[in-house]
Amino acid sequence: MSFEGEASLAEALPPKRRTAWRALRRDPMGMTGAVLVGTFVFLALLAPWIAPYDPAKIDVLNKFQSPDWNHLLGTDHLGRDLLSRIIWGARVALGIAITATGVAGAIGLILGLIAGFGPRWLDAILVLLFDSFSSLPMIMFALAIITVLGPGTQTLILVIVIISIPGYARLIRAQTLSLRMADYIQAERAIGASSARIILRHLLPNVVGPLVILLSMDIPVVIMLEAGLSYLGFGVKPPTPSWGNILYDGYTSLRAAPNMVIVAGAPLVLCTIGFTFLGEGLRDALDPKLKLRVRR
Amino acid sequence: MSVPLLAIRDLTVRYQSNDGAVEALRGVSMRAEAGEVVGIVGESGCGKSTLVAALIALLAANAEISAGTVELQGRDILRRTAAEKRALRGAEIAMVFQDSMTAFSPVLTLGTQLVDFQHNLPNLTRQDKLARAKTMLAKVGIADPALCLGRFPHQLSGGMRQRAAVAAALLMSPQVLVADEPTTALDVTMEAQILHLLRSLRAEINGTILIVTHHLGVIGELCDRVYVMYAGEVVEEATVDDLYHAPRHPYTRALIDCDPAHLATRTAVLPTIPGRPPSLVSPPKGCAFAPRCTLADAQCHSIRPPRVHISPSQAALCHKVAL
Amino acid sequence: MSALFEIDNMVVDLPLDRGLLAAFGAARRRLNILTGVSLSIGHGEMVGLVGESGSGKTTLALAMLGLTPISGGRLVFDGQVLDSARAFGALRRSTAMMFQDPVASLSPRMSVGALLYEPFIIHGLKPANRRDKIVALLEQVGLPPEIASRFPHELSGGQARRVCVARALALEPKLVVADEPTAGLDVSVQGEVLNLMTELKTRLGLSLLIISHNLAMVRHVTDRVAILYLGRLVESGPTAQVFANPRHPYTASLIAAEPQPDPRKRSQNLAVMGEIPSLFDRPQGCEFHTRCAFAQAKCRTTAPELRKTGERQVRCHFAETLDLNNRRVTHGMEH
Numbered sequence: 001m002s003f004e005g006e007a008s009l010a011e012a013l014p015p016k017r018r019t020a021w022r023a024l025r026r027d028p029m030g031m032t033g034a035v036l037v038g039t040f041v042f043l044a045l046l047a048p049w050i051a052p053y054d055p056a057k058i059d060v061l062n063k064f065q066s067p068d069w070n071h072l073l074g075t076d077h078l079g080r081d082l083l084s085r086i087i088w089g090a091r092v093a094l095g096i097a098i099t100a101t102g103v104a105g106a107i108g109l110i111l112g113l114i115a116g117f118g119p120r121w122l123d124a125i126l127v128l129l130f131d132s133f134s135s136l137p138m139i140m141f142a143l144a145i146i147t148v149l150g151p152g153t154q155t156l157i158l159v160i161v162i163i164s165i166p167g168y169a170r171l172i173r174a175q176t177l178s179l180r181m182a183d184y185i186q187a188e189r190a191i192g193a194s195s196a197r198i199i200l201r202h203l204l205p206n207v208v209g210p211l212v213i214l215l216s217m218d219i220p221v222v223i224m225l226e227a228g229l230s231y232l233g234f235g236v237k238p239p240t241p242s243w244g245n246i247l248y249d250g251y252t253s254l255r256a257a258p259n260m261v262i263v264a265g266a267p268l269v270l271c272t273i274g275f276t277f278l279g280e281g282l283r284d285a286l287d288p289k290l291k292l293r294v295r296r
Numbered sequence: 297m298s299v300p301l302l303a304i305r306d307l308t309v310r311y312q313s314n315d316g317a318v319e320a321l322r323g324v325s326m327r328a329e330a331g332e333v334v335g336i337v338g339e340s341g342c343g344k345s346t347l348v349a350a351l352i353a354l355l356a357a358n359a360e361i362s363a364g365t366v367e368l369q370g371r372d373i374l375r376r377t378a379a380e381k382r383a384l385r386g387a388e389i390a391m392v393f394q395d396s397m398t399a400f401s402p403v404l405t406l407g408t409q410l411v412d413f414q415h416n417l418p419n420l421t422r423q424d425k426l427a428r429a430k431t432m433l434a435k436v437g438i439a440d441p442a443l444c445l446g447r448f449p450h451q452l453s454g455g456m457r458q459r460a461a462v463a464a465a466l467l468m469s470p471q472v473l474v475a476d477e478p479t480t481a482l483d484v485t486m487e488a489q490i491l492h493l494l495r496s497l498r499a500e501i502n503g504t505i506l507i508v509t510h511h512l513g514v515i516g517e518l519c520d521r522v523y524v525m526y527a528g529e530v531v532e533e534a535t536v537d538d539l540y541h542a543p544r545h546p547y548t549r550a551l552i553d554c555d556p557a558h559l560a561t562r563t564a565v566l567p568t569i570p571g572r573p574p575s576l577v578s579p580p581k582g583c584a585f586a587p588r589c590t591l592a593d594a595q596c597h598s599i600r601p602p603r604v605h606i607s608p609s610q611a612a613l614c615h616k617v618a619l
Numbered sequence: 620m621s622a623l624f625e626i627d628n629m630v631v632d633l634p635l636d637r638g639l640l641a642a643f644g645a646a647r648r649r650l651n652i653l654t655g656v657s658l659s660i661g662h663g664e665m666v667g668l669v670g671e672s673g674s675g676k677t678t679l680a681l682a683m684l685g686l687t688p689i690s691g692g693r694l695v696f697d698g699q700v701l702d703s704a705r706a707f708g709a710l711r712r713s714t715a716m717m718f719q720d721p722v723a724s725l726s727p728r729m730s731v732g733a734l735l736y737e738p739f740i741i742h743g744l745k746p747a748n749r750r751d752k753i754v755a756l757l758e759q760v761g762l763p764p765e766i767a768s769r770f771p772h773e774l775s776g777g778q779a780r781r782v783c784v785a786r787a788l789a790l791e792p793k794l795v796v797a798d799e800p801t802a803g804l805d806v807s808v809q810g811e812v813l814n815l816m817t818e819l820k821t822r823l824g825l826s827l828l829i830i831s832h833n834l835a836m837v838r839h840v841t842d843r844v845a846i847l848y849l850g851r852l853v854e855s856g857p858t859a860q861v862f863a864n865p866r867h868p869y870t871a872s873l874i875a876a877e878p879q880p881d882p883r884k885r886s887q888n889l890a891v892m893g894e895i896p897s898l899f900d901r902p903q904g905c906e907f908h909t910r911c912a913f914a915q916a917k918c919r920t921t922a923p924e925l926r927k928t929g930e931r932q933v934r935c936h937f938a939e940t941l942d943l944n945n946r947r948v949t950h951g952m953e954h
Contacts, residue, residue, distance in 0.1 A: 183724040191738045192711030205728045339805035455894050483671035485891050488876035492889050513878030536882045554807045555880055556835035563839055564817055566810030
């Protein structure tokens with residue numbers, strides 16, 4: 001059958017595909033977040049090379065130095081350079097946070113997809129599991145595990161992963177459930193696609209968007225959790241620098257060197273702001289409904 | 297000649313879009329008298345939605361009225377302040393939308409909303425307004441108005457909601473009632489009932505009813521006079537009888553021929569109008585329908601067609617009509 | 620010649636309970652969507668399925684293709700009884716479905732080309748040249764090759780619909796089920812999709828089941844038609860006969876209710892009053908009796924059976940005594 005009007009058909013196709021990246025570039029808040037996050041990631045990755053001093057080097061004679069050209073942020077109660085400790089602290093904070101949320105996100109994604117798309121009895125069991133775990137108070141659970149296994153980076157990651165999985169799984173499950181009945185999923189079943197194919201090729205790419213946003217907004221939460229636990233002495237073991245440890249040291253030395261508290265608190269705040277802005281920016285950029293087009 | 301109740305003169309509306317300025321309406325002129333039912337028929341992209349939005353002053357932010365006026369009883373309603381426009385809506389021009397579900401707030405009962413709609417009538421007490429609402433619901437054919445007033449919109453069926461939407465529009469005693477695709481979302485049997493209802497309500501409305509639709513059947517059942525729109529222009533205006541039995545514009549003729557309800561004998565191959573309406577970003581130089589018209593010649597493609605008055609009640613925008 | 624697809628007394632229920640126990644199959648409450656539906660589709664035949672909201676027409680389409688489970692009845696495709704997952708698996712190769720919303724039925728993150736080629740991958744077929752195959756499929760529905768790199772949200776409704784047709788035809792099926800193929804299309808272009816389907820039916824010997832609420836359109840393109848009301852088949856038969864001489868009051872009211880573009884044919888009286896009852900509140904006896912102009916006491920208490928006369932089936936106690944074209948009763952009705 002010949003098709004008339006092909007010229008007007010070509011006109012009818014929209015000129016450029018608007019990608020998420022292009023949309024993000026236009027958003028000042030999102031870009032601010034991206035810059036902040038980028039800076040901290042940069043610091044974390046290059047810590048061994050850009051930190052001016054060894055963060056564990058003790059130099060008691062130079063304790064509580066005010067910021068000067070030798071020590072840009074001063075020194076702490078043991079004479080350790082604060083700038084170096086902050087930079088290495090970024091490595092610890094981001095390392096734990098990104099690893100923990102990444103692993104939790106991946107497991108949550110798989111469980112959520114299975115719960116949403118699989119047989120109803122499996123879903124019922126998984127939901128029971130999720131609900132049980134999320135009814136545990138987070139900090140208490142964390143402290144309990146840490147008491148049993150002893151503090152340390154790996155314990156921390158394990159705790160955070162276990163706590164976070166139900167939230168991610170539930171999100172993915174909800175997304176999957178809503179898409180399960182979508183026309184295009186039915187259409188794929190109608191042409192004979194296997195469940196595995198549907199989950200991997202048709203569901204996963206379409207549910208992962210909100211998860212990515214949630215992950216990026218959870219990273220500052222995990223950083224805070226780690227800082228809090230380290231502050232309490234349950235997190236990263238000294239002398240490994242953690243923003244939480246530095247904050248604790250700053251608190252105990254408040255009279256002698258008030259700048260320490262600010263120096264430890266500032267990166268926490270900036271990092272949180274950065275990830276939050278980035279997350280919001282990503283959410284707006286990935287939302288297809290916000291792409292305003294004039295329709296006839 | 298008396299001043300028509302509603303007069304749209306040379307209305308031109310442009311949208312700013314990513315691809316440039318889109319001329320959604322190009323010099324549209326229409327009139328409607330009190331007591332008439334006027335139909336506006338056209339397919340997607342003809343501009344009828346823009347026209348409706350312009351009438352109730354709810355055009356999008358990126359739209360611009362570059363020329364023309366809309367006059368209600370001789371007064372220009374387009375160039376009023378926002379406050380005046382708000383007062384205008386409901387009282388002078390009321391609208392029944394295609395989707396009755398979104399016409400009502402989902403969190404308030406119907407009674408509350410119908411009383412709300414009468415806010416422009418200051419001298420009535422709430423009891424009076426409720427009573428008026430109840431009477432109106434009965435008039436639109438709802439079996440148990442008192443029960444209905446206490447219900448939420450989602451608790452009503454589609455047909456009942458559409459009836460309630462008509463009642464809501466009528467409560468304001470508007471001078472112009474605009475119904476935008478009033479039956480498109482309804483089943484055939486309910487559609488027939490709503491059309492019947494709209495016909496019977498003519499006596500209730502002192503003003504005029506405008507029916508905007510793509511469905512020729514709805515036009516045939518309800519309207520006295522019809523405007524056919526294509527690519528942002530009125531290509532033909534006629535009484536409904538002349539439109540169906542003596543159409544003079546090639547688009548009107550083709551449109552009627554395509555309607556499967558019109559075809560008397562069974563045909564396996566349905567007629568179509570090949571091609572697509574032109575892009576309105578760069579409106580065509582000549583006749584907008586020329587690329588798809590079987591009668592088109594060089595003149596049609598290069599020169600804008602004149603509006604030819606075939607009779608006092610019928611006109612067509614075409615070079616070939618005059619012949 | 621035996622039919623291509625036979626639906627025999629199909630029943631479809633929807634379980635209503637949720638929760639842990641229901642997930643293990645113990646749902647008590649069920650909503651009946653379809654009962655006693657018997658329909659056959661012959662080779663190279665275009666059958667129309669007409670119904671309004673609540674008629675169950677989309678459920679019927681999904682159930683016959685095994686996309687939603689049936690609670691009773693028998694389905695036979697090309698001589699094979701469809702009673703196992705394997706049988707339905709084989710069905711996928713020879714049938715295709717087109718959904719109501721063409722853009723929504725295409726996976727949003729796959730290009731048109733990938734979508735058209737996917738059926739081949741799924742069924743393990745490897746045509747010689749992927750690009751050529753895709754272009755050939757697009758050409759068959761009158762779309763240019765450039766469309767292959769587009770994504771569903773970048774297509775217009777009409778283009779998406781054609782892509783869905785192309786995809787449905789990819790594996791050269793024997794049966795295509797099309798759910799509201801003309802919904803949302805302007806009248807002037809409805810014909811394009813329908814004419815394409817008719818041409819393919821003639822050229823490829825394809826059978827088609829067209830689901831629609833648009834009677835006027837169904838009247839022209841289908842060979843046989845079946846009318847559903849609240850999940851029951853109320854009438855079926857050759858299209859020309861059913862439209863010329865409807866035997867069920869609902870069919871007659873559907874025909875009469877269509878708005879007429881000719882102002883001289885304005886309907887003065889309403890063909891049918893009332894609303895379609897809710898599925899939760901199914902009327903006793905004959906489902907249509909609450910709105911039927913000819914309802915008698917028997918209609919309120921006893922559900923009529925589907926009676927067969929020649930090529931026609933009607934579910935009405937008084938089908939023989941009603942002259943529906945003139946809206947009258949020809950002779951006395953038994954009570």
